[in-house]
Structure formats: C-alpha cells, structure tokens
Amino acid sequence: MINVRLYKKSLKYSFILFMIICSQTAFGQTNDHSLMSFTQQNKDTATYIQAHTQLKKALARIEKKYNVVFLYKSDLLKHQKVAHALPDEGLSNLLKDLFKSRNLSYKRIGSRTYGIIKKKKSRGTGQKAPVHQVQGTVTQASNGKPLPAVNVVVQGTSTGTTTDKNGHYSLGIPSEQDTLVFSYIGYKTKKVPVRGRSTINVKMKTTMFSSKQLVVIGYGSQQQENVNGAVSTVSSKQIKNIPEVSVTNLLQGQAAGVTVTHNSGMPGAASSVHIRGITSINGNNQPLYIIDGVPVSGDANNTATSGQPVAPNYGGHGNDTVSPLSQLDPNDIKSITVLKDASAEAIYGSRGANGVVLITTKKGQAGQSHVSYNGTVSEQEPVKYINMMNLRQYARLQNALANVLPGRQPREIFSRPSILGNGTNWQKSLYRHALKQSHHLAFSGGNKDINYYIAGGYSNQNGIVIGSKYKRYTINTKINAQVNKWLKAGVNLNGSTENDNLPINGSYNGAVNLGLLESPEVPVYKTDGSFAGPGGQSGQPSYGGFINPIARALSITNTVQRNKLLGNLYAKANLLPGLTFKSSFSGNIRYVNDDVFTPTYKWGRFTNNQATSQKRRQKFDYWDWKNYFTYKHTFPAENQITWLVGQEAQRSSWEGVSATGVGYQLNSIHSLSLASTPSTIGGFKGDYTMASYYTRLIYSFEQKYGLTASFRTDGSSKFDQGHRWGYFPAVAAHWDMYKEPWMKGFDNVVNRLTLKAGYGITGNQDIGNFLYTSTLRPIQTGFGTSFAMNNISNPELTWERQKQLNLGVNFGFLNDRLNANVEVYNKVSDNFLFALPLPNFLKGGPGYQGGLAPPTVNLGKMRNRGIDVTIEYQTQNSKNFSWDSKLTFTHYNNKVLSLSSAASGTITETIDNGYTSATITKTVQGGPIGRFYGYKVKGLFRDSTTIRQQPKQFGLGFAPPSVSADSVWLGDVQYKDLNHDGVINSKDKTYIGNPNPLFTYGFHNNFNYKNISLSIFIQGSYGNDIYNFTRREITSLNSLYRNQLASASDFYTAKNTNAKYPRPKAGQANQNLKVSSRFVENGSYLRIKNVQLGYTLPKKLTQQFDVSSLKIYGSVTNLHTFTSYSGYTPDIGSKNQNALKAGIDNGRYPDARVLTLGLNVDF
C-alpha cells in the first residue's frame, strides 16, 4: 500500500504549491468584484445566495462577509453554479452546502484561508457517486513487466488515476458500463469496456517503433514521424547492460550512418566516431556532442582549444588519447539522437559539420519514485596471443642471422639450441586477466510540478595490458520544476572524476610492440625479484634488446586525473499563448592533472640514474548562454507551425602549466619540491569565443506534409575581422504518403510510407587560435629566451562549409512490425580547413624547434556519398515470447574532389618506428582519404638465372652478399615495375590498400521468453584494409636481439629457396622492408560483440522484499571475431583520431573479451 501513502503525500505537496501559485490570481479576482449587499442578517430563512448564482460570485460574497479568502484556479469554477438557494447558516454550513455534490472540495489552509481544488478521487461526494470499484495491473505485453505511471481514465470524464510502480491501479467509476482508457507514451492507447468486472488487467503494446516518440532535435524536440532531417536514435534499451565504460564505444553498430572504430583497447581510450564518412581532411572529424544541452567536443586532441592533449603522447608517437566523453556513465543515458544531415545539424551551424550527437540523460517521471541499482562485475581476458618464437626457435634464428648479417657472429650460449627451455613468454607476462566492476545507483521521481533524478556511479577497470587502469566516479543530477503557471526551470549537473593509468602503448616502442619484440632470452625478473633487462646477464652483450616492457609499464607511471563538472541551468517562460522563451546557461569545467614519473632503474643494460617527474596541470572553462523564443501555433485543419528564433554566445578558455623536476632521492615521492635540479616550466593560455543567431520554422500540414527551414549565423574569434561570420541555411521536407486517402487500399501491405528530402549547409571552425595572424614562439637558447617565427599566417582564413543533400524513405509493413528506413546523401565539404602540407624545405622541422607552422587555408573539396539503412522487426506480441531485431547498415564513399595545386595535389602521412619514417598514406584528388601507398610485391627473387634481367631496384646492383652488402640478390623482395620503365623506384609506388570500409553494420536481436531475455549483438566491417606495421616489425629479420614471429624462421637461404620470408638483411631502411603490399591485410570482420542472457525473478517473489523488478544477467563482450586479420584486433581505428592515419596497426592495444555478471534491481 505504498502507493496510497505516496499518493497522499504528493497530493499534499502539490496542494500547497498550488496554493502559492494561485494566490495572486485569486486575490486579483476578489478585488474585481462589485460589492454585494451583506446587510442581511436574517439568519433563518432569508435566501442568502440565489439559486443559479455563479459559484465564484457566491464565494466572493462569503469572503466579504466572513472575512475569509478562497484560493482557487480561475478556471476551476467556470460554469459552476449554485444549484439551490441557500440561507446563511454560518460559514461552515454554507460551504458544506455549496460543495455538496460537486467535483470540488475545500480545505482550510490558514486561519482565514480556504483552498478549493478538484476532487481527485471520488470519495462518495461527487455528483456521479462511483458505484463500482475497479482495480487491476497494467503490464507490458512484450515481457509482462509492470508499467507504472499509465494513465487510467474513465472515457469521457476526467475521473482517473495512474498506475503505481507495480503497475497497479484502483479506481472508483460512476458506472459498470463505463469504458476505461489506458494511455502511456510510447504505447498504444487501449480502451477497455468495464462490463461489470471489478478486476481488469491490461497488457499494453508498444507503438511499433514508437513513431509517436518524441525525438530530441536541436533546440527542441519533435515527434519522430514529423522529423524532416536525417536522424538516428539509440535508446537506452539498446545500450543497456553492455559493459562499456564510454558512451562513444557504445555507439558502434547502433546507428546507421555512424562509423565507430575503437582506436585502442586501453580503458578510457578515445574512439573515432565518423558520421556519414569523413568530412574534413585533417584535424577533427569528430561530431559535436550535446549532453543535455551542453556542447562537448569529441576531439580528443583539443585542436580547437589549447591544442594540448590531456596526457603527453610520448613525443607524438603513441596512440593514447583519452576519450573526451568518458565522464558520462552510460547508465545515466536515456536516449541518443544522431543528427546526420545538414537540415538537422544546421541549427548547430558552425559546430555541426561533423554531425551532432545529442545525449539526453535520464530524468525523474511524475508519479513514480524509483530506486534502481545496476551493478556488474567483469573479467576481461586477452582474446588472442600471437605465435612468437620460443627460446629454442629464437636461438636458431639468432645463429642463422649472425651468420648472414655483417659484423656479427653466433653466440656461445646459443651453440646448442635444443637444450634450451622455452624462455620468457613476454605476451603471457604482459597481458593479464583483469577485473572490472561498475556500480550505479539512481533515485528518481517527481510529481506534476517537479521531477528529480539523482545518480551516482563508480567504475573501476583494470586493462588487460599490465599497468593500465581506469577508475571513475560520477554524479548526475537533474531537477526540473514548474515554478509557477508560466515559468519552468531546471538544472542538471554532471560531475566526474577519472583516474587513468596509461602505460606507453600504440607506438613502435609501446608495451604491445615490445611485448612481441623483446627477446625470450631476457627474463622478466631477476632472481632477487627485481626487474631484469637485456644485457643484464652473463653471455649477453651490452647492446641490443629492448627495454623490459613490463618493468616499464609498472615502473614508469603516467597517471591522468580528470575532474569535470558539466551543467546546465535553464528557465523557460510561457510569455503569450504559444510563445515561450527559454534562457539556458551551460558550463563545462575541466581540470586535468597529468603526472609522469620515471624512477631510477637498472634493467639490464637500460639504466636510469636520474628520476624525473613531469607534471602538467590544465584547466578548461567553457560557457554557453542561449536565449530563444519558440512560438507554436495550430491553425485550423491541423496546420501547425513552430517558429524558433534565438541568440547564443560561447566562450572557451584554457590555461595550463607544465613542469619537470629532475633528480629524486626516492622513487616513491614525486613532488616537484623533492627534485634536486630546478624544474623547467612551461605554460599556455588562451581563449576563443563565438556569437550566434538562429531561426527555424517547422511547418506541418495535416500531419502529412512537413517543412523545416532554418538559418543560423555564427561569428568566431578564430578568424580575422571581415571573415568571422558564417551563414548556414537549411531546408527539409517530408511527406507522409501513407496518410493520403488513396493509400488506404494498400493498408494490409504498407502501413507507413514517408518520403523526405533536405538540403543545407553547415560549417567548421575547429582549428587552433590566431592562425590568421603571425605569432612568435618563445624558445630557450644559450642567450636566454628568444623568439621564433611561429606560423605562416593566412588573414583570409574563414569557415569551412559543408553542403549536404539528404533523401530518405520510411516504410512500415506487417502492421508496422517491420520498419525500414533508407536514406541516401551527398555531402560536399567545400573550402575545407587544413594546414597546407608544405614540403620540409619550406616549413622546416617541428614548431618547438623553430619550424614554421604551415598556413591553415580554405582549399579543396571533398565528397562523401552514402546510404544508411535501418531495418527493424518485432514479433506480434504473444503471451510468452517476443523477438525484436534491428539491423543497421552504413556505407559511404569518400572522394577528394580537389586539392589545391599548392598542396601538389597530395597529402601524405608517415609512419615511424623510430628509425624509419616512411610515407604510409597518400590522399590525392579523385581518390578517397588516407589510402595506403607503397610498392606492389611480385614475390621473392628465387631464380638465379634470370635475376639480372629483372628491373633494377632502387639503383642497387644485383650481387651476392659476399660481394656487396648493399645489393639485391636471391631471397630479396621483388617489387612490381608498374610503370614499365625497367627500374623499380618511387615512380612504381601505388595505392596498396584502403582503410575505408565498403560498409559497416550492426545487428541487434532481443528475445524474451517469459522471464528470460537473450540479446545478441553482432557488428562488423567489410571491405577495409589494414596496414599491419606490427607484422613488419616481427618479421623484419634485420637485426639480432629482437624476437620474431615463429613462422619467420622460414626465411630464404640457399638451402631454403621456397621460403615465405625474404633473406635477412641489416638495417631498418633496407629495401625488403619498404612500405608495400606485403603488409596489407584484409580488415573485414564480423564480431559477436555482445551476448547477454538475463533472468528476471518472478514478481511474486521479489514483491515480498519490496522489489519491483530484479534481473540478473550474464554477458560476454567480444565473444568471437570472424576475421582473416593476423594481428590482435581487426578494429584498428585511427591513430589519435587522425583520419589520415586510419587502419594502421602499430602496436594497437588489443580489445579484451569481457565476461560479465550483472544485476539490475528496481525498488
């Protein structure tokens, strides 16, 4: 009977609030009244109040006479008249008589104040006294779960109630022949004639695919079927219980048109999210995220703000950016809307060019008090080990290599490989089974005037690579209040603190690569328990080998602590009928502390006598103030307009200091105050601002035709005066064809058919500051601080524009159980912003060494064309079993239409292993972005008779190694002479692979049988290539002291001419190791991303403990991946979100398999 108590309480609170709200109005009205005579003192028989007097007037009269005040809503007493003439029999009798047989009641709320309210529940005093009591439970047809907060109303009356949290309701109704109407958002309204029954249990079906569902669009919301632009939605149900810490990872495969790649399996790492292809040629291609109205950039590199990553990426080599969205606990997310086309995005104007992801967090529901707990415990395990050599194989390889590499000789200790053991298995030591847990507790509730949501979350994840770790605490609160009749206000706050531990990864000298390359002859630990290293044992030379990756991961600490507070405060006023004004202020504050400590160590030949502590303290502040009017008006014949006009100002500012202290006596305390050498200190500071104006008109005619037109203009401080303002118009329309009368005949085939079209322009300004002017950079020299020219300015710099045409169609078949949405688009980025790829002879080296930053320019054109398909299916609801399914399909084709001749028509990116830096991708006019570029391999030279007739390679002569160390001979890689000029040189390079997939897909299936649920999520990518740089390293056969793939022993020798691998050759730059098709692999994969089996305990059982629902489940993430890729994980992603460096595996942190046990409890 909890519900009754709650009901009573809420009634009381709402009553008081109501009194306060209404007081003004009521007082106002009493004054308006003309005075009535109150001289009559005849108490007994005289008629004090005439029959048919308006109740309002009667009360006014009483007020005067008895010096009391009645408070009521002005429209409450409309049409209420006094039935019979009443004598003055004293205040209490008068009131009794006046309110007898009315749906109103009064209550004394002060010494001389009475409040009048509507009777909510018939208590035997109504005009139509309830004659019949009905009660029952409302459940979801699909799974039998109770549905709380369902409106239950007697048809044609205002008598009604709502279901409690157990779906239970109880209602007195006037007649046994009444009909009850059950309604709830997202479900089909159900009318049930009572027919004398006293128990009516109802099962409610969801509106198929919730077409009436409200979809959050920019600066407002709209019914899904009326949305003119291209949007994809992801509901909390879709992502529920998938144990991902970060929301961006959850998006993978969930929405058509959204391509998500994990850039790293490191806990807390940034993903790449591309909405409808790759829009911009360099820099940030990440969408803008709007978390409850607060914009958050998806760019992990902070390009547009400080330009500083939150953690140092080890000289630019590592792939270790952390997710800028990790602060959000996915448990707090209610829905995600992805705005994909220009007409939807244009209202975000400048920042919408890469797409917009609107994330709405949960809020409290009126009439429902909820406590819910979600908890998971997971074990993560490595999915795959690469078959590297053991010590015996390694020893044989070392002997073989020593015989052929110059200046080497076999080592004594390897003279008899067969007697050796297995040696160290570095992978087994580096990877671990790691625990992850998360807990989330949420309280929510509310009444019609106020709702709240309060939640706290905790996640703790150890990575599968030793030393990596992520921990997060979050709080999330949201309060919305109807302050008074015309004013609504609300606040939401999201606070988080995150702690990352980041070992070096995703680079040539990262933990993953060294875990493969480190020699099995080197132990992890010495006998005394301290870390070992190459060169630390007798028989080992004082050179060669790699630093112990485990020692490094555990000893060199890189901790990032991020404290964030993101919030929004708004007030919304109803000004005139249909006209509202909303003022919304958002803030996003981030403090980032990064501490790297390198202790003193001696790991074999690797020693460090001087401990170093590097600290970075960064602060980012952001605020955004939006003010807008919305005018809604419905004309006759269902002509509806919604007109928005508004203004917005944003400011981002940042400041940071970095300091390095050197020379610590202790390895345990890292404070700068303990450094023996004075610290070096650096700093940065800056800000940027934007001002915007926008308007949008949404017009809908007969719910059949819809039109959205919007216009936004943004001014940005990133550009010089005269180039600051960008203009972003958009228009879109839809036609609900199935609502046409002539479609009636096809009802049993198609029950939904909507066509839509849209076109619009969005912009992009996510570049660094002051690129339009030239600045000087302070640099230390022996003379003191000097100033270097920092950049080549471009005063003409202005907005990048992107034009997009979108065409879409929605189908519904089989009574709306099968729904399909197909959209095609053509998106052209024009005048895109990019730093001119100047040759080295014009720009020099890196900026901190005095190199010139090339000018950022508006040049070039790129096109993305694609198709997004979503197909959803849901079974007819049967009693016990249901199945729903969603398939998303994403295809895009990216093409660079023009690049300025200044850029020589090409943009190249290089890959670096510390010794060589080779062009790896090349982007040219007419082709897609970031294709791999190198030589095509014909095979190995195996034929001594014809070798000299083959095209000469790289100017090297054909000669056996005994004659020349620098020649081409049998066993070397033979490259293809693509231009048939008889020599192999850089002119024979071509495109050897494309990291852009032909398509990506996601396939969701949810099965429910009674209390058991099963969900299977499959996701994948097809047609993309991977450049496996890691494989190049582990089959390089170019020097001693590095471990190799077990199969790499099959290298060419005079005795093994049928070998798979070329002959060993010294040097990192030797011609066999050139960027070539040898290392390109098919990156297609199909991954069983998540399988989850859940069981909801029977209600009968749980109710005894006041638990409304209890679900336990187990799931496996990354259960299996079908792929031919030979590396750890085919979902490579791009290096630090750089779209030009996609699909290159250079020691990418592998994805783990995650076994989870979880519990959902609702009270």
Add this chain to the structure above:
Amino acid sequence: MYSFTRRLLRFFLALTLVMSLASCGNNFLSTQPQDTVSANNFFKTNKQVENSTDILYGSPWFQFNDKFSWAVGDIMSGNGRSWSGDVTNYGSFSLTDRGQGGSTNTVLTHGWQSLWTVVAQANSLINNLPNRVGSGVSKATLDHALGEAHVMRALAYFYLVRLWGPIPIIKNNLKHVYDTQVPRYKVSDIYKFIVSDLTYGINNCKKEASGLYNGGHVTSGSAKSLLSKVYLTMGDYKKAQQLSQQVIDSGEFHLLPSYANLFKTSYNNNIETIIALQWAGTSYGNGNSNEAYFAYNSTITGLGTGWAELGPTISLQNAYKKGDKREKPTIMLPGAHYSEILKSKGGYTVPNNVSAQGTDAATKKYVVGTPADNNGQGTSMSRNNNTYMLRYADVLLVNSEAAFRNGDQAQALKSINKVRERAGLSDLQSVTLDDILHCRRLEFADESKYWYTLARINRQKAINMISNQERGTYANAPKQQPPTIYSEKYTPSSSKFLLPYPEEDVTKDPYFSKAPQSYSK
C-alpha cells in the same frame, strides 16, 4: 487585461535580454593571444632586435646536431661506427640511392628539416626586420642583425649544398606557400648565393677586435672565416687563402692553448670560437644532445642517458700517433682517467672492457659529465656545451691547404704547424696534401666534419681512402693479441657522395626528379 500586460512585460524583458546579449558582437569576438607574442608588436627596441637573432643559434639546429650531423660527418666518413638501426646505414653507404625514390630514414629527414628550419627563421628576420623595426632601433643594430641572419642562412645552405647538391633556393618562405613546386638549382648557383650572403655578412656584421659579439653572436670576421672555407670547398684556393690570411692577420681569433678544454662547458665561446651553436640545455630540443648518444654509460652523464651509439672505428683509433694530445679528448680507451668527469668521486676511469659498438673504445668528445660536473647545468638529452660550427683551427687548416694548393709551401707549413704544435706534435718540415687531410681528420674527429673533407677532394682519392678504412669490430672478449677483427670495409660509388632527398619532399615537389635549373633571381 492586467495579466496580459504582465505577459507582455515578460516578453519585452526577454527580448531586451536577447538584444543586449546580441549587441556584444564583434568586441566579444576579438580575442588576443595570451601565451605568445604577435609578430606585429615585436622588434621595437634595440634590445629586441639585438636578441632577435638568438634563435638562429639554438633549436632550429637541434635535429641537425642530434644525430644527423655525426651520422654523416663521422659515421659515413669512417671515424665512427654504429649498429643503431637509424644510423647504421650511413656507415655501410646503404641509404636509398639518390634519384631512386626518397629516403625514409628519420635521421636524414631530421637533418634536412633542421637545416631548412634555420633557413626559414633566417628568412623571416631578413624579410620582416626592415619593415617592422621601431623608430628607436639604430641602423647599426639592424644591420648587424641582418648580417647575422645572412651568415646563418649561408651556413645552413653550405651544409645543404655539400650534402644534397642541387636544392631549392628559398629567400622568402611566404612567397612559395601557395606554389610549393620550387625547382632545384644548380650547385654553382647555390654557391654564388652563399658567397653573396656571406659577403653581406662581412659588410654588415660588427667588426670586433677580439672574439665574438655580444656573448656569442657572429662577427664580420666569422663571416669572412666561413667564406674562406666556402671558397676552399668551391676550389677557389686563391680566394680561400686570401680570406683566411686576412682572418689570421686580424688577430681576432686564436687557438685555445689546451685542446681538451675546447670541449668543456666552462670554455663556451672561447677565443678559438668563430661560429658556435649556443645551447640552453634546459629541456629536450634546446640543448646539445650529443652526449646522450656518445657517452659510454649513464654513470658518466648522471642523467639516465649514455647509450654508446657511436664507437670510434678501428680506422680512427689507428690514425692517432703516440703523443697526440687530441686522442684522449676525442676517444675513450680502456683504463684512461678523466678527472673532469665525476669530479666529486675523483674522476672517471674507463673500464677495461669498454666496447662501444664493438670497438673496444668509446667516444669522449662532447661528453661533459654529470650536471654536478657542470655547475648543475643540463638535463637528460639537453646539455649546454656549445657545438662548434667553425673554430680557428679550421681557418688555419683552410689556409694551409689553400696555400699548399696555391704552391705556397711556406704558408702551408706555417699554418698546419700551429695546429700540430697545440696537439703536441713536432713541426713538419714539408707538407703534403695527405698531411693536411690527416691533420684535419684528427683535429675535428667526432665534430661531424670529416665527411665534408672527403666529399670535396678528388673523388677517386676519397673512394680509395674510404675503402681502406677498417669499419668493423673487434671480436668479443677475451682479448687476444693481435686482436681478431670482424672486418667491414665499404667502397662507395661516386653517387654515394650525395645524400638522397627525404621521401616526403620528393613526393611533394616533382622538381626533385627533374634536372636542376639556373638561378637568376
């Protein structure tokens, strides 16, 4: 009525709020740099202009000095050897051949980038200073700054042309931004350009009676010294002798009495210095990082660095005659004691099993010891010991060689003997070209200079000299007498005397695969 007016009032309040915010427009959007200086607001005082050239002695040279200079100057020339993957191909002449596609070697790219960084920064001063200086800046100050910028630009081009031959000539980077396809120019034209820059430097830089200007900046005499070396390289021995003689006669520079002291931080900008890089030594990128690679171990540096990546070849070790005072400050041999390293522990003694890169020796030059040995200065991979770009001994040897080639035996002897005397060697009575080249090799060993000597002399002679160098290793311990040598000897073809261009530039500028043009601007 009343209620409606109130609503209207609210509406206008809201409207006013919007309008007032709207009006903040352009002021709101005009932000100012907060952590850097706008180029338009600088160069306003004599002091600012005087210091504007400081940058040309520091970080722009970092990548050049880091590994590239010695990979070419010493490894390629046979003074040093290394297995280190990024530099090992220099010793075996197995960098990608020129013209057959660009090189992907990171060290090579860094060296190239670095020299062009110097050019870019010098250009920005040359092109901006005259327009931007404030009225308070004296002509003498401006002239000197421009003179320095020309000298440093010439120095960078001098390296570029000797290493890569035909290259673009960039006088103003901004002019090429939107048309990056710049031809390579003929070597002779590049030398003309260098001569013209140095002549400008001679005429505009301050003329000092003794030593460098303002704590390390080049002078008119520095420019003249460099020009004499340029002429020697060009084969204009007459001018080379004439100019070097002028420098010698001016008395501006002198030999430092102790060769060993040349390489100590406390002797930065000594009387022998003509042009030197001026390192801050406070963080990576602004200091001399040579020691990190050269030092035999981290005990010597106290900074965790000391990777022994450069080992003196057997050829170099055998080149020293007994009593040559240059040997000990250049290479570390087993058992040698260095009192200036680890001073607090009474010095450092080289272990008997020393073997950098299999050479049974290690590198000493540019190794300065722990920060404590250097007044607490220096951090990991960043020391504050100057890098010599040109010192007086070089001018003497330029003079000696030019005189020799001009048939002036007397002057040739006079100059070389000055260098020999300091090295503790007896005076020569007659001199041959080999004597001069040999003296040059040892005088500047591990100073990244020898390659340029080999590259400018008679090509066949150079090939013969190189092919006789033992670049291999000694067998692992235990040591025998005579030691077992795993020999490595290389015979470079003539085409190996120029380096390949970095792949990136070849890809971006098609002129790199076309014939060089004449420069007429």
